[in-house]
Amino acid sequence: MAKVIVVTSGKGGVGKTTTSAAIATGLALRGFKTVIIDFDVGLRNVDLIMGCERRVVFDFINVINGDAKLHQALIKDKRVETLSILATSQTRDKDALTEEGVERIIAELAPLFDYIVCDSPAGIERGAHLAMYFADEAIVVANAEVSSVRDADRMIGLLTSKSRRAEQGQPMPQHLLLTRYDAERVERGEMLKVEDVQEILAVPLLGVVPECPSVLQASNVGMPVVLDDKSPAGKAYLDAVGRILGEETEIVIPRVARRGFIDRLLGRTA
Amino acid sequence: MSLMNLFRRSPRGTADAARERLQILLSHERAELNSPDFLPQLQRDILNVIRKYVEIDDQRVQVKLDSDRNFSVLEVNIELPSDGERRFPPAP
Numbered sequence: 001m002a003k004v005i006v007v008t009s010g011k012g013g014v015g016k017t018t019t020s021a022a023i024a025t026g027l028a029l030r031g032f033k034t035v036i037i038d039f040d041v042g043l044r045n046v047d048l049i050m051g052c053e054r055r056v057v058f059d060f061i062n063v064i065n066g067d068a069k070l071h072q073a074l075i076k077d078k079r080v081e082t083l084s085i086l087a088t089s090q091t092r093d094k095d096a097l098t099e100e101g102v103e104r105i106i107a108e109l110a111p112l113f114d115y116i117v118c119d120s121p122a123g124i125e126r127g128a129h130l131a132m133y134f135a136d137e138a139i140v141v142a143n144a145e146v147s148s149v150r151d152a153d154r155m156i157g158l159l160t161s162k163s164r165r166a167e168q169g170q171p172m173p174q175h176l177l178l179t180r181y182d183a184e185r186v187e188r189g190e191m192l193k194v195e196d197v198q199e200i201l202a203v204p205l206l207g208v209v210p211e212c213p214s215v216l217q218a219s220n221v222g223m224p225v226v227l228d229d230k231s232p233a234g235k236a237y238l239d240a241v242g243r244i245l246g247e248e249t250e251i252v253i254p255r256v257a258r259r260g261f262i263d264r265l266l267g268r269t270a
Numbered sequence: 271m272s273l274m275n276l277f278r279r280s281p282r283g284t285a286d287a288a289r290e291r292l293q294i295l296l297s298h299e300r301a302e303l304n305s306p307d308f309l310p311q312l313q314r315d316i317l318n319v320i321r322k323y324v325e326i327d328d329q330r331v332q333v334k335l336d337s338d339r340n341f342s343v344l345e346v347n348i349e350l351p352s353d354g355e356r357r358f359p360p361a362p
Contacts, residue, residue, distance in 0.1 A: 146288050153296050157303045189283015196289045200296060 002113040006135035009153030012122030015179040020119035025224035028054030028083035032114040038088040039131035040121035047087040051222020061089035064101035137173040144192035175206035182211045184256040207240035210254040
């Protein structure tokens with residue numbers, strides 16, 4: 001039976017879809033049968049980040065409505081054999097996603113996969129609620145920035161009170177993933193430190209993904225960033241995948257390389 | 271420029287302000303999120319009962335629930351208008 005992981009953040013633009021794609025691909029690279037589901041009905045983007053936008057014929061909503069079979073809507077990734085994508089619909093009907101429908105599709109996917117990664121939309125509306133409701137564990141994505149941390153705190157509150165596990169009185173395991181972390185700005189005192197965010201949110205840290213040009217470049221060509229073996233962000237995501245699997249590797253916090261006295265004298269950057 | 275920077279202590283960054291603001295804000299918001307759903311309705315009901323006798327602003331009735339591990343305290347704070355501004359509702 002598959003484990004259901006939700007990737008959520010509350011705030012938009014912090015890197016949820018990038019993270020979902022990276023984590024799902026990372027799990028698949030380890031040999032686990034993994035499917036990534038896009039819950040952002042009306043604003044789908046997982047297909048684009050995964051590079052399969054031209055292969056979407058049927059989607060999640062079609063399957064919920066009984067217009068297509070699950071196997072017709074599942075898109076097999078061409079790079080990683082164990083990875084599948086379930087794109088969502090571009091409909092403007094905000095009632096397209098139903099709790100009963102989502103429950104049924106997850107139950108149908110569960111025997112076929114090891115991991116189901118749910119990419120949540122921003123906000124706390126129905127899509128975000130249903131993305132997390134059936135989850136067995138959650139990855140809360142945040143940037144070291146006030147509005148993102150506040151929204152992450154709110155999502156942590158909702159996960160611990162409004163998810164199915166919470167309603168059944170079971171604990172809801174949560175991990176904090178800090179993304180777009182800029183060590184230089186932290187060094188200059190312009191950005192919250194990892195330690196600050198972790199202390200405020202009080203959720204175990206899964207990893208720190210540095211701000212990195214390779215993320216934009218990977219999205220340009222529809223490639224999950226973990227497939228770029230030179231990318232520091234991709235490396236950080238692969239480490240995070242290891243920790244999801246229970247590996248106790250030390251979390252590397254990006255630091256600025258120390259400049260020597262002569263470099264500083266000459267104004268050279270590291 | 272770079273020579274000056276060698277000796278200048280870096281100014282206190284804005285990240286400290288961010289941390290402090292978040293700590294204060296989130297301690298309030300967490301308490302609100304955990305408060306039971308009936309509080310706003312209770313507040314309206316109390317307000318309506320008092321309005322039978324005294325005219326009073328919405329803001330003058332505050333209802334708060336503080337939970338400890340063993341007990342909860344429901345704190346109801348009703349601020350009546352002073353004699354000068356007190357008006358009685360029209361006779362029924």
